[in-house]
Amino acid sequence: xxxxxxxxxxxxxxxxxxxxxxxxxxxxxxxxxxxxxxxxxxxxxxxxxxxxxxxxxxxxxxxxxxxxxxxxxxxxxxxxxxxxxxxxxxxxxxxxxxxxxxxxxxxxxxxxxxxxxxxxxxxxxxxxxxxxxxxxxxxxxxxxxxxxxxxxxxxxxxxxxxxxxxxxxxxxxxxxxxxxxxxxxxxxxxxxxxxxxxxxxxxxxxxxxxxxxxxxxxxxxxxxxxxxxxxxxxxxxxxxxxxxxxxxxxxxxxxxxxxxxxxxxxxxxxxxxxxxxxxxxxxxxxxxxxxxxxxxx
Amino acid sequence: xxxxxxxxxxxxxxxxxxxxxxxxxxxxxxxxxxxxxxxxxxxxxxxxxxxxxxxxxxxxxxxxxxxxxxxxxxxxxxxxxxxxxxxxxxxxxxxxxxxxxxxxxxxxxxxxxxxxxxxxxxxxxxxxxxxxxxxxxxxxxxxxxxxxxxxxxxxxxxxxxxxxxxxxxxxxxxxxxxxxxxxxxxxxxxxxxxxxxxxxxxxxxxxxxxxxxxxxxxxxxxxxxxxxxxxxxxxxxxxxxxxxxxxxxxxxxxxxxxxxxxxxxxxxxxxxxxxxxxxxxxxxxxxxxxxxxxxxxxxxxxxxxxxxxxxxxxxxxxxxxxxxxxxxxxxxxxxxxxxxxxxxxxxxxxxxxxxxxxxxxxxxxxxxxxxxxxxxxxxxxxxxxxxxxxxxxxxxxxxxxxxxxxxxxxxxxxxxxxxxxxxxx
Numbered sequence: 001x002x003x004x005x006x007x008x009x010x011x012x013x014x015x016x017x018x019x020x021x022x023x024x025x026x027x028x029x030x031x032x033x034x035x036x037x038x039x040x041x042x043x044x045x046x047x048x049x050x051x052x053x054x055x056x057x058x059x060x061x062x063x064x065x066x067x068x069x070x071x072x073x074x075x076x077x078x079x080x081x082x083x084x085x086x087x088x089x090x091x092x093x094x095x096x097x098x099x100x101x102x103x104x105x106x107x108x109x110x111x112x113x114x115x116x117x118x119x120x121x122x123x124x125x126x127x128x129x130x131x132x133x134x135x136x137x138x139x140x141x142x143x144x145x146x147x148x149x150x151x152x153x154x155x156x157x158x159x160x161x162x163x164x165x166x167x168x169x170x171x172x173x174x175x176x177x178x179x180x181x182x183x184x185x186x187x188x189x190x191x192x193x194x195x196x197x198x199x200x201x202x203x204x205x206x207x208x209x210x211x212x213x214x215x216x217x218x219x220x221x222x223x224x225x226x227x228x229x230x231x232x233x234x235x236x237x238x239x240x241x242x243x244x245x246x247x248x249x250x251x252x253x254x255x256x257x258x259x260x261x262x263x264x265x266x267x268x269x270x271x272x273x274x275x276x277x278x279x280x281x282x283x284x285x286x287x288x289x290x291x292x293x294x295x296x297x
Numbered sequence: 298x299x300x301x302x303x304x305x306x307x308x309x310x311x312x313x314x315x316x317x318x319x320x321x322x323x324x325x326x327x328x329x330x331x332x333x334x335x336x337x338x339x340x341x342x343x344x345x346x347x348x349x350x351x352x353x354x355x356x357x358x359x360x361x362x363x364x365x366x367x368x369x370x371x372x373x374x375x376x377x378x379x380x381x382x383x384x385x386x387x388x389x390x391x392x393x394x395x396x397x398x399x400x401x402x403x404x405x406x407x408x409x410x411x412x413x414x415x416x417x418x419x420x421x422x423x424x425x426x427x428x429x430x431x432x433x434x435x436x437x438x439x440x441x442x443x444x445x446x447x448x449x450x451x452x453x454x455x456x457x458x459x460x461x462x463x464x465x466x467x468x469x470x471x472x473x474x475x476x477x478x479x480x481x482x483x484x485x486x487x488x489x490x491x492x493x494x495x496x497x498x499x500x501x502x503x504x505x506x507x508x509x510x511x512x513x514x515x516x517x518x519x520x521x522x523x524x525x526x527x528x529x530x531x532x533x534x535x536x537x538x539x540x541x542x543x544x545x546x547x548x549x550x551x552x553x554x555x556x557x558x559x560x561x562x563x564x565x566x567x568x569x570x571x572x573x574x575x576x577x578x579x580x581x582x583x584x585x586x587x588x589x590x591x592x593x594x595x596x597x598x599x600x601x602x603x604x605x606x607x608x609x610x611x612x613x614x615x616x617x618x619x620x621x622x623x624x625x626x627x628x629x630x631x632x633x634x635x636x637x638x639x640x641x642x643x644x645x646x647x648x649x650x651x652x653x654x655x656x657x658x659x660x661x662x663x664x665x666x667x668x669x670x671x672x673x674x675x676x677x678x679x680x681x682x683x684x685x686x687x688x689x690x691x692x693x694x695x696x697x698x699x700x701x702x703x704x705x706x707x708x709x710x711x712x713x714x715x716x717x718x719x720x721x722x
Binding site for chain 1: 370371374377378380381398400401402403404487495496543544545546547548562682683685686689693694696697700702
């Protein structure tokens with residue numbers, strides 16, 4: 001026993017200096033700020049005033065605010081549409097690329113390009129393209145006799161444009177994950193399937209889809225979490241307007257914290273966002289664990 | 298030839314380097330004043346017709362100025378954060394009048410003792426209304442440095458093209474002309490009668506005041522004249538419905554208004570007088586010398602129009618290290634000479650005497666109109682802790698009314714109901 005303790009002490013002495021910086025960094029960058037935000041969420045705090053303890057009042061205020069619920073609904077709608085469309089389009093593109101395309105390298109650069117563009121630049125570009133008075137896309141839609149995308153006036157159109165922009169910006173992420181996973185599927189499986197007389201649809205349903213499922217789940221999981229933090233696209237495009245109708249949760253939080261300087265309610269909103277993100281992710285993580293366990297047998 | 302560095306050479310070299318570094322304070326003797334402001338505050342002191350008007354102060358004090366510039370809202374946020382710390386590196390910060398609540402005022406050094414010991418030249422020459430906005434709980438916390446008084450800008454060339462002989466003298470004429478000026482110009486540009494930003498209370502408040510109304514008065518009464526506010530919102534809704542306000546009204550910002558006027562896409566716009574030079578800048582504007590301004594008109598036979606004025610002041614964070622240097626800078630910037638120079642560089646001067654300067658008046662075609670407008674102007678609303686939230690609520694209801702989602706009457710009722718609980722008890 002004495003020898004084991006001595007060995008453990010010697011191991012710790014040897015390894016601690018190497019792992020301590022990581023722990024200090026995680027503690028300083030994530031744990032302590034998170035705990036501070038928890039503390040702040042139970043206090044009323046603004047500039048020039050000492051923080052005062054208010055219990056769960058900030059949480060009650062946020063959860064009873066109709067603007068929070070509207071922003072949450074907008075966020076959920078954009079996530080549900082954008083993430084699933086990204087998945088479908090990304091999957092289609094990954095299969096196309098895996099099947100082989102002319103000028104494949106050039107096309108790969110084109111597909112990945114939006115991911116290299118900063119969100120601010122992308123939104124500025126889209127605002128110009130879709131300007132309701134003189135935007136080239138608006139003019140083109142008008143000249144074709146189609147109904148205009150009236151995104152500055154009709155909230156649904158505003159949300160649709162934000163959704164389109166989000167898909168355009170983040171499609172490369174989903175595509176890269178699915179394309180890499182598709183390339184990792186052994187060719188032998190397809191050859192065996194073809195030998196057994198399987199049609200392309202059967203090959204897709206019985207080989208591609210089951211083997212891509214874990215990658216699809218991971219792509220969706222990450223995109224759900226990222227999309228839940230959606231901010232720049234909405235803030236720079238509509239600022240949540242007209243009349244706060246296109247606001248999303250991150251914009252709601254930003255307004256509370258940096259416009260109204262109500263740090264307590266902003267902190268409570270942040271923690272509510274964390275909890276919702278965890279709930280969203282938990283289902284996928286459970287499924288992923290189940291599949292990993294099944295594959296291990 | 299090979300370079301052979303021995304341990305002795307290395308040690309000798311290190312010692313020589315350290316000795317040289319010890320001599321460095323001789324280079325670093327000059328002081329640095331850190332200022333947190335908007336870019337426009339830096340520009341009006343350092344660039345323009347009058348040139349670098351703060352250079353004499355730098356030479357006298359042997360100090361350099363390090364400017365950190367941000368847009369208005371982030372600037373206020375950063376300044377209040379800095380002032381909330383134990384100590385800040387910033388010596389001077391620029392604050393907007395409607396943000397200085399009693400709580401915020403507590404973050405800044407009271408300036409009365411500085412003014413008593415080392416007074417600013419002819420302090421009473423600074424507009425009384427602007428000074429009082431910076432006096433909170435009997436303490437002077439900021440020295441006014443810039444005002445932005447709203448004017449009605451118009452494109453003279455477009456007015457001529459549409460057969461309008463003179464700018465409007467009443468709000469009714471303005472509406473009529475704005476509708477007439479919603480057309481396609483000879484150049485083929487689609488023109489809207491008027492452009493207005495939708496994210497600031499300034500604009501709907503101007504329209505309400507044209508009919509004798511207001512948003513929140515100095516006694517904290519919300520919408521003291523409902524009928525006037527309803528009329529103001531009805532006019533805006535009518536302009537939008539007629540296409541005389543852009544379809545993109547809900548996303549129009551201040552900078553968009555400047556661009557629309559410069560490009561001849563809008564005939565009228567409401568902007569501070571100080572924008573005159575920018576709107577007529579031949580490098581940016583398609584109509585240099587053709588964009589002119591008048592005082593925003595009131596209703597025919599209505600109450601006297603009081604334009605909206607927003608002012609900036611210089612303040613010293615209470616946790617600042619060198620307050621003497623801060624005050625020295627503030628005193629220099631507030632002097633008559635620097636105020637005049639900054640005004641020639643495009644600043645809205647806070648001193649009455651600046652407008653009386655013959656040379657300045659001659660070089661600034663709007664000086665007389667601006668001075669007359671400033672004399673009657675007042676802020677869009679008074680400062681109070683929930684003022685920003687109140688403004689956002691007000692703007693939300695205004696947008697709903699202008700876009701036709703609510704009647705002006707419903708919007709005004711909602712403004713009163715939602716803003717009243719936000720006021721100080």
